[in-house]
Amino acid sequence: MSRDINVALTPQEKLILVFAYLSLLAAFNVGQIASQTDFEALLQGQMPDATLSRSQANEQLPVVYRFESGGELSPDVVVMAEGVGYGGPLVVGIRARRTEDGGRLNEILVLSHKETPSFLERINRGKFFGQFAGKSVSDNFIVGDDIDAVSGATVSSEGFTAAIREAVHLGAVQHLQQKPSWQEPGWNVGTDEFFLILLFAMAFLGAYRRDKLAKYTRYVVMVGALVFVGFYANVSLNLGNLAGIVMGYIPLPRQHPMWWIMMIGALGSVIVLGRNIYCHQICPFKVVQDLLQKVSGIQLRIKPAVQRKARTLIFTLSWAALMLIFLSAHPALGSYEPFAMMFSLEGLGIQWYILPAALLGSFFVPSFWCRLFCPVGLFLNEGVRARRSIRNKFFGRKKRKPIPAAESSKVEIIAKSDGE
């Protein structure tokens, strides 16, 4: 069992904790300073034979550049714009050329992104950017309309498309004097979002009721979590998502409503209800582990001494991961969870070994990943503990009903088996 939050720390532990927080703060600041890139210089570096002169119309992104080559003003326009992908902000530069029918897009430069490397590889493999070549600047540039998202990397596809759309349309209006004839993107809400809300609602129901209906509901949620949250939408929470919030990488609700539903559902249940609904019911990897346990029937236990150190182990791993994330300002680089590999079969290098090891562990040890390695579970559970401690401090501990004698022995057995 992990230690109660109210237990006093030793001076040595306090010192380690202070060091951990200070080092994270320092890493965050260093990362933020180091990630301030001179995108204009990057853009100019890619077009050495031309001189880019910045338009005065926009001080901040998106920015339009006039394109001069050999001392003459070129018919081309270069625009730099920002979008939000799955991992965080992304910056693109586009080059469009005036043609007889208006203007056509002929170059896209990805200047910066925070996407998971394997997802970007998937986008490149899916020839995502190829579909932009030669497109008219007055096209809509909307995913699902005239642009196809890459399956399994929908949010990244939408992020890149949004940045390109903003850049192209600004260039079309400011430089090519086109009147907006394109369609503006609407809210990206459909059956997927509805299904995720329904899944959370059912999970809440399953957590609060103890009847037969709740039992069946839990089975439905389990299947829904595995198939929908895991394999279909691949929107499992990971440390990168949580660190992204700290770094301000929050997508627009209009662009990525699934992210918002997931965050409100997972964090909302902790803050409002004081329960970790996500880990127990929505996490698809938990379902995979439970299924593996059902198949194997082997329930090896972890040495109690090791189990007692589990919380410290996950804290240490999370600290190392957060240091990497903050220093690189790249949330995807520190997320060591095997979720993306499991549900989209995308991974790089050593990530491919983490997934089979986690599955093998779960085959023998119940909830192997959750108990020893999952940083999301740790943070959500810590959130529940912190909420409980705050509530107790300000509103006093709730008096529990006395447990009948017969029931109390049952509770004792459960508590002892939990302590194993």
Place this chain on the structure above:
Amino acid sequence: MVKKKKKQQKPWQYKFSLALSLLMLLLVCGYFVQSFVEIRKVKPVSVAIERLTRSAPAVESGGGDD
């Protein structure tokens, strides 16, 4: 009520679960090293679509902006 006794686990079983945990820990540490190397070689710019400027037909006009 009869107290349910848990089956005693053999020492090798504890050792096996510990070995699995250590293997996993090793892999996660390996992942951190890989990420650190990855950070150092992140390319700032990538050309996403082929440069068509030389082949695309153009109308020779500067066009104003601002």
